[in-house]
Amino acid sequence: QKEVEQNSGPLSVPEGAIASLNCTYSDRGSQSFFWYRQYSGKSPELIMSIYSNGDKEDGRFTAQLNKASQYVSLLIRDSQPSDSATYLCAVKPGNNRKLIWGLGTSLAVNP
């Protein structure tokens, strides 16, 4: 079992729809969870961080964390073509341990 798993996609949604991206992780002691967006040829960009169970909203983005089920998700409301990118999930297992990355989910928002 991979430490952090994401569906590779591509996930295709129409403009204006809600895009739902999921990530599961294996280490129950994980403490910090991050979502990054990476456009082709660019560096990853942090868009959301979440540390406790529940939802965290920032603009059109909502991160959801469920530690009991060991998953974290990212919802993008009112998806725009500019949201088309690869979304990377990263999990911090604990102090002094390295950040673990998923391979990313490719999102395509169609006009």
Place this chain on the structure above:
Amino acid sequence: KAGVTQTPRYLIKTRGQQVTLSCSPISGHRSVSWYQQTPGQGLQFLFEYFSETQRNKGNFPGRFSGRQFSNSRSEMNVSTLELGDSALYLCASSLTENYGYTFGSGTRLTVV
């Protein structure tokens, strides 16, 4: 506020040579990590430094080394370059290990 600065942006080297890449983190950030990214591959972790101490190391051969200075600036070195070392090398900094990283633009290394 200046972001993470990586130099150089592009580099072409010959097999067998060595290379040093530089990273200046965001002011006040003490944690610096390095990653290798190749087409079709995920982010491959190289090193993590915090206050000049290497905290974690990835599964790369000993040809890959790094260090962090007292001003938090970091360098990584690759000796005896191989064609397979051609990649985008990314540096990221963070306030502490539990905060999210900010990435630099990367150094694109081509080994010929």
